[in-house]
Amino acid sequence: KNQVEQSPQSLIILEGKNCTLQCNYTVSPFSNLRWYKQDTGRGPVSLTIMTFSENTKSNGRYTATLDADTKQSSLHITASQLSDSASYICVVKAQTGANNLFFGTGTRLTVIP
Amino acid sequence: ETGVTQSPTHLIKTRGQQVTLRCSSQSGHNTVSWYQQALGQGPQFIFQYYREEENGRGNFPPRFSGLQFPNYSSELNVNALELDDSALYLCASSLASGVSNEQFFGPGTRLTVL
Numbered sequence: 413k414n415q416v417e418q419s420p421q422s423l424i425i426l427e428g429k430n431c432t433l434q435c436n437y438t439v440s441p442f443s444n445l446r447w448y449k450q451d452t453g454r455g456p457v458s459l460t461i462m463t464f465s466e467n468t469k470s471n472g473r474y475t476a477t478l479d480a481d482t483k484q485s486s487l488h489i490t491a492s493q494l495s496d497s498a499s500y501i502c503v504v505k506a507q508t509g510a511n512n513l514f515f516g517t518g519t520r521l522t523v524i525p
Numbered sequence: 526e527t528g529v530t531q532s533p534t535h536l537i538k539t540r541g542q543q544v545t546l547r548c549s550s551q552s553g554h555n556t557v558s559w560y561q562q563a564l565g566q567g568p569q570f571i572f573q574y575y576r577e578e579e580n581g582r583g584n585f586p587p588r589f590s591g592l593q594f595p596n597y598s599s600e601l602n603v604n605a606l607e608l609d610d611s612a613l614y615l616c617a618s619s620l621a622s623g624v625s626n627e628q629f630f631g632p633g634t635r636l637t638v639l
Contacts, residue, residue, distance in 0.1 A: 458629075511573070511581045518567055
């Protein structure tokens, strides 16, 4: 069964600190993995996309990693800002099927001053 | 902003009523997908439309139906509303032939069923 699990469910950190969010998946055959940021009441916005051959990709203060062998990904946020408060959703795409996107339930990050 | 727009932004209905939600896709995109996102959950796939035809459906009953128009905008219709239909409804547009096939999400419509 294709599944995407994220941890932790929620996280509170102080402004300026770093944090790492985890995503484990069982989706097969794997196509790509995206991390989305979703502000409260808004639609998700893509941060990074990882394909099978990519291990690390950065987008500003966001760095995503992918281990395709263990089917794990992480999103590392450096020097957090108050505006980083949001839900971060891991989405894994399978190679086939119209319904081929599998969403995690997200990690709710709160950055406090 | 992704260029995907949805209307209305908020909606309150009572149980048993019908609702129509609208989505305008990003320019050049021919595929629209609809998702239901309950509070604290990830989006759940409802269905996808490609060139005006339904192109895949998730585990939702027939009272959830949709349309895609020649300009690739789309509607989601829900009949006989139930309390559990209260959620954020997201539409996402994409270019089916794109290599990465990235979906661009709209801001969502918050539906409350009383």
